[in-house]
Amino acid sequence: MxxxxxxxxxxxxxxxxxxxxxAVRSAEEEAHARAIAFVREKASELGLGPAAPIAELEEWQKEMVMDLHAADPAWSAKGKIQLDPLAAPxxxxxxxxxxxxxxxxxxxxxxxxxxxxxxxxxxxxxxxxxxxxxxxxxxxxxxxxxxxxxxxxxxxxxxxxxxxxxxxxxxxxxxxxxxxxxxxxxxxxxxxxxxxxxxxxxxxxxxxxxxxxxxxxxxxxxxxxxxxxxxxxxxxxxxxxxxxxxxxxxxxxx
The missing domain is CATH 2.40.100.10 (Cyclophilin-like)
Known part of the structure; x- marks a missing residue:
């Protein structure tokens, strides 16, 4: 403010x-933001459109995202990702x-x-x-x-x-x-x-x-x-x- x-x-x-x-809340927010950026970058591999809303991912897609992230050294080095929506503060x-x-x-x-x-x-x-x-x-x-x-x-x-x-x-x-x-x-x-x-x-x-x-x-x-x-x-x-x-x-x- x-x-x-x-x-x-x-x-x-x-x-x-x-x-x-x-500190925990900040880490969760950063992990969720990374997840959004990662899914957008990998949208074509996931069969998603350019907007790639992670809130609409099905369970099998979430598993695929996590596997792709784990196999990508550059993204893994940035930190973990959180696909599920954050709980309200x-x-x-x-x-x-x-x-x-x-x-x-x-x-x-x-x-x-x-x-x-x-x-x-x-x-x-x-x-x-x-x-x-x-x-x-x-x-x-x-x-x-x-x-x-x-x-x-x-x-x-x-x-x-x-x-x-x-x-x-x-x-x-x-x-x-x-x-x-x-x-x-x-x-x-x-x-x-x-x-x-x-x-x-x-x-x-x-x-x-x-x-x-x-x-x-x-x-x-x-x-x-x-x-x-x-x-x-x-x-x-x-x-x-x-x-x-x-x-x-x-x-x-x-």
Missing amino acids: APQPANSNPRRAFLDIRIGDP RGGRLVFELDTASCPKTTANFASLCTGAAGFSKTAKTKPLHFKNTPVHRIIANYIAQGGDITRGDGSGGDSIYSGAFKDESAGLKTGFAHGRGVLAMANSGKHSNTSQWFVTLTDDKTQLKKMEGKYVVFGYLVEGLGVLDELNAVGSESGTPTEQVQVWDCGVL
Whole structure:
């Protein structure tokens, strides 16, 4: 996505979530692209037309393609091929309505971290102040999904556009979690320790939500992407370590 202009008071922000190992996905995409190119080059030998759509190959043709590829040193050296269509990427877009009226400082920080407009961290100078390509490092099934550690990626770091931790906004502490699933709040390590880490609730259980009241600044709620929350919950665990890699692969404001 192209860089987005800074917006002083955006009302909505999005996180595009990708579940699964990105290196594995990239390798599968490359193998499928090689398969398309190989079949087109060998179309006449396979009795296919010039377009040679691999999705229409019959099983005997697929076997022939694999044999031809294995017998061709030049093509084999380029890497394996994948004839079957790729499964759709898991994950999707989470769109949040930001409570800019109650939490102007918190929402400005989150929105800027979604666009990357503030440049680089002053404490971790090689790290951009940007959620893009950062992990969702903690998912407790039926409770929360947490990300936003832009400096270390494991939950031990973080930074803000204010150069470090910033104070809790009292209105956000009072908002509460009655909305249930999809509440967006700042993760913290205690009073006035907000940086870049955020979490979103995965439960409607009032007992669990009540435990968080007054401890975390609530500054938004989900308006699109409940299905993505389900997918996040599915790779959560009791310990909080996701069973698969989860990443914010893009983000921005709307």
